[in-house]
Amino acid sequence: MEKERKLTMAQAIAEGIGQEMERDPTVFAMGEDIGVYGGIFSATSGLLQRFGPERIRDTPISESAFIGAASGAAAAGMRPIAELMFVDFFGVCMDQIYNQLAKNAYMSGGAVKQPVVVMTAIGGGYGDAGQHSQCLYGTFAHLPGMKVVVPSNAYDAKGLMVEAIRDDNPVVYFFHKGLMGLPWMQYQEGATVHVPEESYTVPFGEAAVVREGRHVTIVTLGQMVHKALAAAKALHAQGIEAEVIDLRTLVPLDTATVLDSVGKTGRLLVVDEDYLQFGLSGEIAACVAEHLDQVSLKAPVRRLAVPGVPIPYSRPLEEAVIPSVNRIVDVCRELTDAKLKVAA
Amino acid sequence: MRPTAERLLWMYETMVIIRHYEETLAQVYLEGKLPPKIQKGLAFDIASGPVPGEMHLAAGQEAVAVGVCAQLTGSDTVIGTHRPHHFAIAKGVPLDRMTAEIFGKVTGLGHGKGGHMHLFDPERRFSCSGIVGAGLPAACGAALAAKLTGSRAVAVAFFGEGAANQGTFHESLNLASLWKLPVLFICEDNSWAISVAKDKATAVASNARRASAYGIDGISVKENDAVAVFEACSGALKKAREGGGPTLIEVKTDRYFGHFQGDAEVYRSKADVAEMRKRDPILVLATTLRRRNLLDDAQDRALREHIEHRVATAFRFARASAYPSADDATQHVFH
Numbered sequence: 286m287e288k289e290r291k292l293t294m295a296q297a298i299a300e301g302i303g304q305e306m307e308r309d310p311t312v313f314a315m316g317e318d319i320g321v322y323g324g325i326f327s328a329t330s331g332l333l334q335r336f337g338p339e340r341i342r343d344t345p346i347s348e349s350a351f352i353g354a355a356s357g358a359a360a361a362g363m364r365p366i367a368e369l370m371f372v373d374f375f376g377v378c379m380d381q382i383y384n385q386l387a388k389n390a391y392m393s394g395g396a397v398k399q400p401v402v403v404m405t406a407i408g409g410g411y412g413d414a415g416q417h418s419q420c421l422y423g424t425f426a427h428l429p430g431m432k433v434v435v436p437s438n439a440y441d442a443k444g445l446m447v448e449a450i451r452d453d454n455p456v457v458y459f460f461h462k463g464l465m466g467l468p469w470m471q472y473q474e475g476a477t478v479h480v481p482e483e484s485y486t487v488p489f490g491e492a493a494v495v496r497e498g499r500h501v502t503i504v505t506l507g508q509m510v511h512k513a514l515a516a517a518k519a520l521h522a523q524g525i526e527a528e529v530i531d532l533r534t535l536v537p538l539d540t541a542t543v544l545d546s547v548g549k550t551g552r553l554l555v556v557d558e559d560y561l562q563f564g565l566s567g568e569i570a571a572c573v574a575e576h577l578d579q580v581s582l583k584a585p586v587r588r589l590a591v592p593g594v595p596i597p598y599s600r601p602l603e604e605a606v607i608p609s610v611n612r613i614v615d616v617c618r619e620l621t622d623a624k625l626k627v628a629a
Numbered sequence: 630m631r632p633t634a635e636r637l638l639w640m641y642e643t644m645v646i647i648r649h650y651e652e653t654l655a656q657v658y659l660e661g662k663l664p665p666k667i668q669k670g671l672a673f674d675i676a677s678g679p680v681p682g683e684m685h686l687a688a689g690q691e692a693v694a695v696g697v698c699a700q701l702t703g704s705d706t707v708i709g710t711h712r713p714h715h716f717a718i719a720k721g722v723p724l725d726r727m728t729a730e731i732f733g734k735v736t737g738l739g740h741g742k743g744g745h746m747h748l749f750d751p752e753r754r755f756s757c758s759g760i761v762g763a764g765l766p767a768a769c770g771a772a773l774a775a776k777l778t779g780s781r782a783v784a785v786a787f788f789g790e791g792a793a794n795q796g797t798f799h800e801s802l803n804l805a806s807l808w809k810l811p812v813l814f815i816c817e818d819n820s821w822a823i824s825v826a827k828d829k830a831t832a833v834a835s836n837a838r839r840a841s842a843y844g845i846d847g848i849s850v851k852e853n854d855a856v857a858v859f860e861a862c863s864g865a866l867k868k869a870r871e872g873g874g875p876t877l878i879e880v881k882t883d884r885y886f887g888h889f890q891g892d893a894e895v896y897r898s899k900a901d902v903a904e905m906r907k908r909d910p911i912l913v914l915a916t917t918l919r920r921r922n923l924l925d926d927a928q929d930r931a932l933r934e935h936i937e938h939r940v941a942t943a944f945r946f947a948r949a950s951a952y953p954s955a956d957d958a959t960q961h962v963f964h
Contacts, residue, residue, distance in 0.1 A: 350769060351766070360706075396738065396750070453964040
């Protein structure tokens with residue numbers, strides 16, 4: 286076996302962007318602090334030195350202007366990547382994202398192309414409170430016209446980034462801060478994996494079964510994949526085999542893999558770091574409900590997500606609202622107990 | 630730079646097309662919208678007739694569109710507003726496909742998915758948006774694309790004086806100045822943001838003065854006059870093409886119709902509009918052309934007959950075209 290080259294997710298993203306910039310002169314990146322700083326979460330680390338300030342472009346704190354400029358540049362034939370530093374900042378520029386970027390292709394009857402990647406940081410767990418800790422991918426997936434990508438590890442992060450840059454549509458690419466492998470923030474070590482040096486793509490709309498199991502299906506994404514895997518390990522010691530599905534992209538959504546797995550296990554837990562109400566977990570539950578003629582459930586669907594509160598600051602409060610390994614274990618046990626009750 | 634005789638005639642002809650187009654549409658828009666054919670008790674029904682939805686017409690504002698577009702090439706980008714027809718016509722967007730779009734027909738620019746506020750013609754590098762102030766960032770982007778690819782193309786963002794109070798105006802002027810983008814910001818000051826007068830909404834008397842906050846030139850054109858617009862823009866365009874960065878140009882203009890068709894215009898008097906029409910930009914340019922022996926009665930009559938025919942043909946095309954099928958509704962979300 287070849288010597289494994291492991292990269293952090295941040296390194297993998299930057300490598301993917303750099304390789305596409307070498308391959309395609311129309312690709313360029315802009316955003317706040319993406320130049321000398323290399324991006325606050327290092328997603329463009331080292332790129333300024335290679336490509337210079339015209340193509341790795343620091344911007345003023347003017348998200349409407351530079352995300353709108355990405356849309357205008359894309360209409361003129363470029364393939365921009367725009368970094369929105371934290372997804373929480375979408376409020377200052379959402380018109381440009383959902384009224385312009387996401388709708389121009391449709392309202393032009395397909396005449397206009399908008400190949401833009403909006404790359405943005407998500408997630409909590411480090412005490413940054415309500416305006417810097419959200420996930421919000423469900424909000425973007427709710428609105429038509431954007432593909433929505435949420436990688437959970439460095440291999441997928443690079444392949445999905447290359448795929449995103451080559452896509453002719455707006456792609457919102459969400460990286461979880463707690464997966465990036467930064468030297469200044471706790472991270473899930475499972476996200477730092479082997480990444481081939483050569484360029485490759487990970488197709489959109491293909492979920493990954495990251496652990497096989499026969500008793501319960503855990504559908505999740507992003508950082509929660511790692512918590513679900515840790516929970517699955519604990520459950521294994523208790524005789525419960527959880528299957529863990531990493532959705533990887535929300536738009537397009539791989540419903541077939543979800544339904545296959547739920548058909549096999551008969552039990553579904555959706556684990557999501559976004560808000561509980563009107564979001565991803567409800568969408569997955571609805572998808573299963575709409576296919577109850579094809580899959581049968583042995584227990585009610587369960588959801589673990591952030592309840593309807595902003596992400597609180599204080600550590601015990603934040604820990605109370607973001608799904609934890611222990612809560613995943615508990616709910617999976619309840620789900621499998623439900624089967625026993627039915628059997629009894 | 631002064632316009633050549635050929636450009637003067639082009640501006641005149643294009644203004645007459647725009648005026649005739651808007652006046653025709655004003656009539657067509659009312660078809661099916663008035664009693665007794667609508668729901669009992671309504672005075673007007675916005676959803677009925679061959680052209681549903683809001684309708685913002687630009688009669689009176691022709692000079693600003695032609696004064697700028699007379700100097701643009703096919704590689705230059707124009708981004709218009711929610712009141713977009715004069716810009717589209719001046720940028721060369723075909724009348725038939727534009728009209729079909731306004732009628733919601735499958736032969737329209739956007740297969741009937743955008744309608745009158747959302748006209749996209751990438752071949753002519755024209756687009757517009759229904760959101761006030763939304764076009765300025767996109768113009769910066771088109772200008773950035775020109776800069777990155779080494780093209781001499783420029784981008785023009787048109788917007789109203791109401792939009793100059795949006796964040797996108799200020800963010801875009803700063804960005805364009807900082808990056809020396811080849812972009813012209815053209816503010817159409819028609820004095821009214823729907824019903825709110827400029828002096829009730831804008832803290833400075835002239836939006837051109839706001840350019841100084843971003844270290845760029847601000848020019849104020851005080852007459853609703855195509856030649857004055859042309860001359861004010863030519864230096865700015867040259868500067869933009871040569872890497873000198875953006876310019877903000879404010880043009881005083883007049884909106885003859887209401888904000889949208891059906892607007893009761895309770896905020897201004899009919900006398901105000903009659904006064905505006907006395908300084909009509911088409912009359913102003915016609916006078917210039919006649920003085921320079923570039924136009925006489927017979928030529929004007931022939932020109933207008935030709936234009937009436939062109940506009941009528943476009944409307945016939947739109948009426949005769951098919952509607953999209955229901956299946957089309959789910960197409961074109963993604964490429």
